[in-house]
Amino acid sequence: MGLRGAPRPRTAASRNRTAALEQLWRAPTAQRDPVGPAPARRLPARGPVLAALTDLLGLAGPAWLLLRAGDQPRPLAAAAVAGLLWAGLRGARGRYTDRLRTEPGGAARAVGAVGDWLVLIGMLAVLHTAAGSPVDPATAVVAVAPGLLIAAAVAGLRRWPRSARRADRVRRVLLVGEAPGVDRAAGLLNSRTDHDYTLVAAVPVGTARLELEGVQVAGHLAACPADDDVSTVLGGVYAHEADLVLVAPGPQLTGDRLRRLGWGLHDRGVALSVLSELSGVAAERVRPVTAAGLTLLHIAPPLRGGPQAMVKNVLDRTGALFGLLALAPLLLAVALSVRLSSRGPVFHRQVRQGQHNRPFTMWKFRTMVADAEQLKAQLAVVNEVDGPLFKMRSDPRVTPVGRMLRRTSID
Template identity: 35%
Template sequence: MRYLPAATFTLDAALIAGAVLLAVVGRKSFGIFPSPADVSERLGTFGPLMVLGWIGTLALSGAYSDSVFGAGTDEYKRVFNGSMVAAALVGVGCFFADYPLSRGFYFLAFAIGIPGLLLGRALVRSALHQARRRGSLLHRVLIAGSPAHVDEIAAVLRRERWLGYRVVGALTPAHYLEEETRSGIPVLGNSDDITSVVLESGADVVFIAGGALGSATQMRRLAWDLEHERVQVVVAPSVTDVSGERVRVRPVGGLPLMHIDPPRATDASRWGKRLFDVVGSAGLILAFSPIFIVAALQIKLHDRGPVLFRQTRVGQDGREFACLKFRTMVVDAEERLRELHATQGYEAGLFKMKDDPRITKPGRWLRRLSIDELPQLFNVLIADMSLVGPRPPLPLEVARYEGDTVRRLRVRPGMTGLWQVSGRSDLSWSEAVRLDLYYVDNWSMMQDLSILAKTFGAVFGSRGAY
């Protein structure tokens, strides 16, 4: 991890240099903003100065700080803002210096460079996440706090492996005498000895959870003790499944107060999302019309049965509707379901199994590519569903809902959602519910667009689809 800023710096410098060269070539080739100024004659002097100045503004904006890599949008914001500052400085500097800079070169350099830098950061982040999932480039983490808080945070870190945190031990209050927490994390000491245990264990990150410290003075002294060590201190409040957009930290009199905005379920039902659904579903119906025809012919010619399968699902606020799908199973699939429930030990939730004997030959490829779900675009068009949202549950599932699970019905169900792009059928029932509740409480249009983009990868990769 210590080499990541240097590697990213080198990549950014190469991308900026490439953008400058492409701007010179493009300005000559396309004649954008033609002017008598010949950039290539001055490129030997102006080019390196522009590259160094651009890199300098990125560095001053904090684009190479260790804390921005790997997660969140802060990295992209700093790259974009630093690049915009560089563009402003170049423009203003050339104006005051009366330097004859070609407008076409100026436009192309930043029009190519800024998207290139953002794409480069995205590729670096993707490679970093893949390496962490394979067990490389991990942080050694100690969690200090009460056993319950330790297990709660450890569960999140284990679930989100792309974050790169490997929990090596726990520090619990002195009265806790067990050698492990309930989830199996070894207890290496008590909360009063955080500094010594961190240094002995070689950890580079320590999470401070609830019950770890008795006062703000202890927290301040811990920061003093570790200020010359390469150890990151992270305060982990008892707040999970809340998106960063809903959290604001406001220091008041030296006391950092965390403000959490209300859940956004109501926002997910407003006209903006509905307009997006109508326009998107209508466009996709037109785009996929050839696939509709091919799929319908395959199903009809296979066994002469009905093309569509209508199943009752529960939508927003508990309203039932007929969910449309291309039929992928034999005609008497519902009659065979009870027998499969008995053989598979089904108890609750959505029933799915690999190598389901009821699936037809055309149904297998329709399911593998999720083409069987395309008719749900008509459900979206008539407001039964949304393009993005929680998975539409069966009435039997809803009848068994307990506690907070009913919040899934606060918004329209979706053709795709966090459940779809996070493993699909490979997820447990409880994990699928957790993802749906996260979506309901933390809705945003940007999250919808991100889910739609990831859906293509999940579908074409056929991950968890059966």
């Protein structure tokens, strides 16, 4: 007869139920080794502050000098106001944000800087009219022009190779995923240096081996979810001092498994990013949305109109105009060679089909004799290709100068 209040002995069935409940509610966490290395701590980003100060001084300094040289009233006050407006405008439009680092091309950054500068001109015009400033408007526009050039130059510095950046700006990345996804992501990261990510190691999922050489393997995850998933990844983070885990999702790395991995990493203060198969799309066009518990990436259509498209159009046409001016001596020499080497006009005009099957008139230097179309019927029997296209390896209608122009693609 047992004592009243004494605990009853546990049966095998009760022990199994308790173990099942513990297994269900237990999160796969790993205790950090107190003597092990901690993830690399990054210094606070000073890039946005330096960029804002550079824009402020880069516009205000030259503006003060130019306004003073032009005998404008109160040049220091006018330059200070313009510099503050310029830095404030750039900051309001997200030019200094460091929360999400993207890598737009040089053309996109130039368009953004020119758009900001045009907005600044409008703001200064409104302020000039409202305050009745005695500063000459034309001189003011010239005075703030160097600020645009300096802003574009500073933005271009962000595309320097990774070796030229400060060490505290580089993010040490640990790749996690199935072997094909890890190989693809590692190849892309290692093939370019215009980003802030450096690959330190990888944790493949499954039994497949990595094909890309030179990638350190910090561990392996089983093909199915396991309790040591977080422990294995954290071990790679601590061993290689990574501060970002980049996951390449796949069939063996499902949403539930990825979510549990994220819980464990975030509990330890390690950042997590998920690789997307989407490439070649500007980050400004991508917006995450949710629906029915799913995370969706909404892709906005490319810009076909508006101020930015107009600025890009102006830049393209201006660049083409300067290109024609720079090549004018060469084009003039080619025109004289065509005109003096054979009878006929210098240019050949032809109507071709363009985008959306819209016809356009093409102008090019003449490389054939003037009656080339009439001679085409006589040479039809020696056509070397089938169909409506007429092509000969040694076309007798091509002039000596035209042969050189075609070989060099100058025509």
